[in-house]
Amino acid sequence: MAAIPKTHRRVVLVRRPPGEPAESDFRVEEAPVPEPKHGEVLVRVIYLSLDPYQRGRMRDAASYAAAVGLNEVMTGGTVGEVVASHNASFKVGDIVEDRLGWQEYAIGSGPSLRKVDPSIAPISTANGVLGMPGMTAYFGLLDVGQPKAGETIVVSAASGAVGQVVGQIGKIMGCRVVGIAGGARKCAFVKDELGFDACLDYKAEKDLDAALRTACPNGIDVYFDNVGGEISDAVLRNINFFGRVALCGSISQYNATTPPMGPRLLGTFVGKRVRAQGFIVTDFAERYGPARRQMGEWVRSGRIKYREDIVEGIDKAPRAFIGMLRGENFGKMLVKVG
């Protein structure tokens, strides 16, 4: 193990972008490596997770979680190695997962610090299929979407960290699964590698409504929505009676500078008895244990595959994050930090 350096690099927020973030909204800076106190550990971050929710934390608005302060380290999930410990539950060398932010070293403490078993799967999966995005897919689909065998599920951002898992769980549940993704490469991966029944390329489809009707001959029973906006409009126009919508994210709207407008579709939910339910994965935190065990089995047995998109170096995080909001990533977006 290398010696602990005196300083490390971290990424702080310096400006709240009204629209699309720019690299100049962040600053990569050198800072002293902190000293762990009693009960704390020092973690060398190995992987940083970039996720769409982090765009919300850049906004100084009421939300389910506090905003990142100006000149504070950007929030983000991390997997790392304990390099110093003043906590009897963790020893040097342990691999741990926590939301320690966009930085190379960080203090871990408190109940959110979790040991990761590297024998189950590569440790990067603690930020992905076996971490927050995997839990989001699991509870969002099963608890919120409540699919029944034989039903049709549509998932947007289908090749993303959450979408890829949603569709594969849907297949395990005996459903027809149709993904929506941007570009032929992503769609081919979703269909050929992940085993979705179909995947629609929203960038190429002239008429997404018609394409959905063809891909979903029995209509759409469950929509797992990661994107909002026009893609969701097309899905919701084709949702079945008693359809369920798991509202997970709205990435198409995160950079909007004016209040976005769209067709009024809530009125169509009345007669169709559609249920739309927003959710946040942490609402299910008490049930992470068994869910993670189930996901671990599925990953080990190859029933659930995953794809990661990894850039190297903490200084690359801002650019990778901006690209992810544009859909430029292909799979779970990670930064290999050290």
Next chain:
Amino acid sequence: MAAIPKTHRRVVLVRRPPGEPAESDFRVEEAPVPEPKHGEVLVRVIYLSLDPYQRGRMRDAASYAAAVGLNEVMTGGTVGEVVASHNASFKVGDIVEDRLGWQEYAIGSGPSLRKVDPSIAPISTANGVLGMPGMTAYFGLLDVGQPKAGETIVVSAASGAVGQVVGQIGKIMGCRVVGIAGGARKCAFVKDELGFDACLDYKAEKDLDAALRTACPNGIDVYFDNVGGEISDAVLRNINFFGRVALCGSISQYNATTPPMGPRLLGTFVGKRVRAQGFIVTDFAERYGPARRQMGEWVRSGRIKYREDIVEGIDKAPRAFIGMLRGENFGKMLVKVG
């Protein structure tokens, strides 16, 4: 009892209006009074119920119920008197409720024909507080909205057939109840007669968002939506975390000729974990019995009051219906037919 006439009047649909219906979309016509066959009864209609859902039946589009055919009698709930019976379960003089349409006489049969006990309340209530609108309020609020004591409920079209009942049940449940209605007279009635905590006049309020924030100091936990459109936008912008939206109707949109546009609010449901659920009262038909008994007790004991807006003569139905869609009625809209 008057002799059964040879002919009667009825109202048929002659044109499907793309936008606001006109009286010329209907025809009042003379037709032979039908003869009941085995198992059937002849009903002299006393009250016809005019309800917003009937606008949907004028449209030739996929819906939860079949459209009214051109030159067919308009659909509508009715209360009437059995004047001839070939069904052992019903005798001449019985008061019955069914959806027999916009006409003076009609054949009743089948499981939907229901005897009304005139000792509980005036028989008109079988079209209102003890009928379909009352059941809509009861199940929509309690089963879909799921209010808890101490929570705040907002209901739109608060003086209407459904809204007035929703708010009063909400008060019985121990909630703060805020209505939204059009005009000072309706708002005064809702507050002073029905006992809502507050009622906002959407026609007079310059800033409905601000008025809602004042009237709902603890935010909005349950929104019972009868109207859709801009009124609902204001409510949904102020809904609480874990708020529930009972989607009952969207009267502001029923006459729209172009697909209506509005702010995209589904994205805000994610972090707030809002649940919006469309429903149709007939989904709860198996539970009408106990619900009607409960409502009957509340009406008899004076805990639930109701207001009716009655026009006389079946020929007045089209004009009254058009006015109701404009919000010109004040209370449950009924036609006294005979």
